[in-house]
Amino acid sequence: MTTSQPQSRSQGQSRSRPQPRPRPSPGGRFDPVRIVLLVALVTSHGLIRVAERYFPEFLSALGYGPIVTGLVVSIGLGVTVIITASATAGLNSGDETESGDRNAETGGFPARVVAVVSVLFATLGLFVWTGAPTLDALLGTPLSALGWLAVGVVLLQAWHSFGPVRTLWPIDTRIVGRKTRSTRTEADEFTPSGADRERDARAGTVIGALGIGAGALIVTAAIAIVGGVKTGFSIVAATGAAVTLVAAITRGVIGDTDRLPLVGRIEAPSAARGRVPDSVASVRRAVVALSDRRRWTITGDALVRLALVGSTPYLVLLFVEEQPLSLSVGGRSLMPAAMFGAFVLAEAGGALLGAIAAPRLVSAVDRRWLLTLGLAGVSLVPMALVATSSVAIVALLFAVLGCRTAIEPLRPTVGPRIRPSHDVSPDADATALGLPPPEPLQTAVRIALVPAPFVGGLLYAIHPVAAFTVATTVSLLGVRELLRSFSFERIGD
Amino acid sequence: MSHSSDTDGTDGTGGTGDAELEATSGPLETGRRLIAVDHVRLGRWFLVFALVMGLWGGLDAVLLRTTLVTPTLDHWSADVYSSLFTTHGLTMLFLFAVPVIWGFAYATIPSLIRAERTAFPALAAAAFWLQIPAAILVRAGTIGSALDVAGLDPVAIGWTMYPPMSVTSSNPAVDALVAGLLFVAISTSLTAADLVVTVCRRRTIPWSDVDTFTWTVVTSAAMAVVAFPVLAGSLALLLLERAAGVGLLVGRSGPMVWLNLFWFFAHPLVYILVLPPMGITSHVLPRFAGRRLFGRRSVVYSTFAIGILSFTVWGHHLFMAGMSVSVRAVFMFVTLAVAVPSSAKLCTWLGTLWGGAIQHTAPMIASIAAIAFFIVGGVTGVFLAVAPINVLYNGTYYVVAHFHMMLVGFVAFTLVAGGYYWFPLLTGRWYDPTLAHLHVWLTIVGIIVTFGALFVVGFAELPRRIATYPPAFAPIHQLATVGAYVIAVGQLVFLLNIGRSLWVGERAGDDPWGLADEPSHAREW
Structure with a gap:
């Protein structure tokens, strides 16, 4: 896949070997190849994430209950943890050098190869999802539809672990690594720092929300047209497989990284992502080393995340099966399964608004209050969703859920390190919100998230109200931990 | 580009230039x-x-x-x-x-x-x-x-x-x-x-x-x-x-009348569509292989041979419709004979590439891919010429895969090659080469995935032209659909490239490929 380079014809050039004249367009914001790659990657992101949101309902249509759903989703999260941990094993063994670790996390492979392969794994995963119900009949394997769906889940983890757009929103409901240490890697050559990084993180949220919005529109249209989740899911997964394949080919054709779009920059490996804690003792040591406030903040945020990871897979089951909501507009009705896509669209819209409002909120409002009230609002959403049967209110609640992007920069287990334009409370910032958790603790949080979907499935099997009530309860416990950390009552003492 | 009225004022109407046409108005002039x-x-x-x-x-x-x-x-x-x-x-x-x-x-x-x-x-x-x-x-x-x-x-x-x-x-x-x-x-x-x-x-x-x-x-x-x-x-x-x-x-014989009339037209149609792309391949390859076309004379003679033989092979479409063994044998051997001039063309292309200084331009990659697809489509077509095999596969996806490999893999792909090669001639501008490469590679992968999958269901004798099929074939059909989507995206990239080039593309000169002093120079520039 060689691209012809511009060459002027000099007198000394061989007559038998003239070079073609078309010249690649100069890189830049409107570079058409950048745009194609950006669109392909962002659409892939949206389709994969939306397909994952519908995955429990697809399983249900095939006859599997919420416990199985939870188990499969948890397996996926576990695989992500293992993959990222294995990939960084070399770092723990001390073979990292100051300048020679460019490809350490990717096993010595160039970032381009890793990016293409991870996207191809996603293609394969989505394709396996498309054909899961019938693959046994074709291949004569004894895996069953569930087995093949689980294989698809495992394959998709390559996308979540190493994919070029793994850090696009939403990252709090997945296990997604992030760069935590400044070693010289390929990422450093293209990833801006400081204010640029903050802006890029926000752009990642906006782009991610746009991708999810596009995916939601596609899935809503597909299900509305074909009239069923089973076929609609297959079409969306097949479309996703095609788009990811396009993304892989585009990434391969582009080759050099200077033509990569913003989302492509973050594909490069980051050195310390997903390092495995050496032992439980190291986690304990990290916890002990923290100040109380930081510990409470991290615990509080982790609990909210735990509740979200444990409850979001079952929203589709809730609104398609338990309390189905449909909408009639202009003589055409949107069935519940298609309606859920519209709710996801509302969530993406909320995320967009939140991301746009975040900088102003962070600089204008007390960050502690902002984080606490924001997480409190998010905590109440699961229970509120169970309690309502109005389409408008449910859409609003989904939008509120999406608006959590406004507080994402302040969340220690999710957001990037962002300094406010002015310090509202230097002490609080320095000890609670300004720094990420130590690496062993971050990995411990990731591991703690793994069983959450399974537990959520168990609770949902008992009763949907139980699952969402427990989610709200756990989340509110997290908010309470935050409140302890911020000690509002002592301000002014 | 001395041929175009856009640049030199000549036109194809015997002297009435565009400028003169534009100077007048009214419905008659329009x-x-x-x-x-x-x-x-x-x-x-x-x-x-x-x-x-x-x-x-x-x-x-x-x-x-x-x-x-x-x-x-x-x-x-x-x-x-x-x-x-x-x-x-x-x-x-x-x-x-x-x-x-x-x-x-x-x-x-x-x-x-x-x-x-x-x-x-x-x-x-x-x-x-x-x-x-x-x-x-x-x-x-x-x-x-x-x-x-x-x-x-x-x-x-x-x-x-x-x-x-x-x-x-x-x-x-x-x-x-x-x-x-x-x-x-x-x-x-x-x-x-x-x-x-x-x-x-x-x-x-x-x-x-x-x-x-x-x-x-x-x-x-x-x-x-x-x-x-x-x-x-x-x-x-x-x-x-x-x-x-x-x-x-x-009535009893009516459909056979149509079958004979239609296929007497339709099989030559395939060659009407295939021959000019063969010419494009023969035209483009030497330009980017840095040498003259190998075996030019055999290329011309094989063109005639294909053109004549193509009017004698319609009967192989009727193997399933009832035909005596001797007539079947005649049509079978005549159909197989088409492979000879086709192979001659293939040899000239490979001979041109052999030892050439290959430039990986978009038209060249598309031409090479087209040759590869021509081999696959041609070889699978030879099997269809054999009456016993034809009877087995005629109504299956094998036929769909075969003729799409020829018409999409070879014909359409060669047209893509020609499109990029003559793009400066047609528009006066350059295309974006990276987008062109992307278009070509997306289409290559899409064709392999789509028609490769259809070959698989064809070998399994899955009937074509039917909207439903046994569930066991679903994954392969889904794979073909994924490939078709990739081809579709590839064509969107092509459109993007055309639009962008017409809008902001760099102007191409009179000898855009730098062939003026080359042995492979052609007169259209």
Whole structure:
């Protein structure tokens, strides 16, 4: 896949070997190849994430209950943890050098190869999802539809672990690594720092929300047209497989990284992502080393995340099966399964608004209050969703859920390190919100998230109200931990 | 680019320049401007028309592949599926592939043979404009259905229009379709005749200097002059049968009459579509291999051989329809004989590439990919020529995979190669090479995935033209659908490249590929 380079014809050039004249367009914001790659990657992101949101309902249509759903989703999260941990094993063994670790996390492979392969794994995963119900009949394997769906889940983890757009929103409901240490890697050559990084993180949220919005529109249209989740899911997964394949080919054709779009920059490996804690003792040591406030903040945020990871897979089951909501507009009705896509669209819209409002909120409002009230609002959403049967209110609640992007920069287990334009409370910032958790603790949080979907499935099997009530309860416990950390009552003492 | 009226003021109308046309106004002048055009502009019109129709036919393909994602009909009816493959086939063959070939021919051949203009420019332009009502009539069912016109439904009789279905269908869109194809037949016959006379009478270079692309076009056009009137006659008969019920195409022997008439036209049609792309391959390869075409004379002779043999092989489409063993054997061996000149062409291409200084430009990559697909399509076609194998696979996806490997893998891909090679000639601008590479690679991967999957279900003898299938084949059909989507995205990239190039593309010079001092220099630049 060689691209012809511009060459002027000099007198000394061989007559038998003239070079073609078309010249690649100069890189830049409107570079058409950048745009194609950006669109392909962002659409892939949206389709994969939306397909994952519908995955429990697809399983249900095939006859599997919420416990199985939870188990499969948890397996996926576990695989992500293992993959990222294995990939960084070399770092723990001390073979990292100051300048020679460019490809350490990717096993010595160039970032381009890793990016293409991870996207191809996603293609394969989505394709396996498309054909899961019938693959046994074709291949004569004894895996069953569930087995093949689980294989698809495992394959998709390559996308979540190493994919070029793994850090696009939403990252709090997945296990997604992030760069935590400044070693010289390929990422450093293209990833801006400081204010640029903050802006890029926000752009990642906006782009991610746009991708999810596009995916939601596609899935809503597909299900509305074909009239069923089973076929609609297959079409969306097949479309996703095609788009990811396009993304892989585009990434391969582009080759050099200077033509990569913003989302492509973050594909490069980051050195310390997903390092495995050496032992439980190291986690304990990290916890002990923290100040109380930081510990409470991290615990509080982790609990909210735990509740979200444990409850979001079952929203589709809730609104398609338990309390189905449909909408009639202009003589055409949107069935519940298609309606859920519209709710996801509302969530993406909320995320967009939140991301746009975040900088102003962070600089204008007390960050502690902002984080606490924001997480409190998010905590109440699961229970509120169970309690309502109005389409408008449910859409609003989904939008509120999406608006959590406004507080994402302040969340220690999710957001990037962002300094406010002015310090509202230097002490609080320095000890609670300004720094990420130590690496062993971050990995411990990731591991703690793994069983959450399974537990959520168990609770949902008992009763949907139980699952969402427990989610709200756990989340509110997290908010309470935050409140302890911020000690509002002592301000002014 | 000395041939174009855009640059040198000459045109194809015997002296009336565009400037003069633009200086006048009124309906008469507008009419003249639509008829009196130079050959390059006419070529561009054909190409734009073909591109639009190709996108429409491609959309049909994407939709029909989408219906095949699940083994059962979940939303669309079997009629919708049948109408999709009917209009897809008709649109791609008659409204995309044929016009695009005439487009390239008009854009380049007068310059290649040093002709000042074509033989009958006004007739050629009129033939082009006839394509517009033809397209509307061919797609009347789709248009009527979309506009909710009472009685007009998409046509679902298959592109071969076999009786009795084509005769007994009460859908008025079938009449419109047949009338539209009649227009296509008339238009194509006129265009082909114009090209044949142009090469024979207006050429200012000796036959020995005529390039391989021109040879293939003139052969193809001569074949069209013979074959398309047969189609026109057959369609007139079908219209008569539908209107008056004369009984020629129904009853015991009626369908066999149609089969013989239709395939006597349709198999040469395949070669009418294949020969000019073979010429493009022979034209493009040497330009980017840094050497002359290997075995030029054999290329020309093999073109003649293919053109003549193609009128003798229609019978292999009738193996399943009832035929004596001896007649079968004759058609089998004649069909197999086509492989000989085709192989000769392949050898010349490989010989040209061998030891050449290959430049990885978009047209070169597309040409090399087209040759690879030609090998796959050709070899699988040889098996279909063998009567016992044909009987087994004739009604299966194997046939679909084979002819798509030829028509999409080879013909369409070579047209892509020609499109990129002559892009500076047609537009005066450069395309973005990285986008072009992306387009080419997306299409390569898409073709391999799509038609590779169809070969697999074909080997399993899965019947074609049926909207449902056993669930065990679902993953393979889904794979084919994924590939089709990738091809579709590739064409969107192509459109993006064209749009961007026309908008901000760098201007190309008179010798854009730097071939002026090369052994492979051609006269169109």
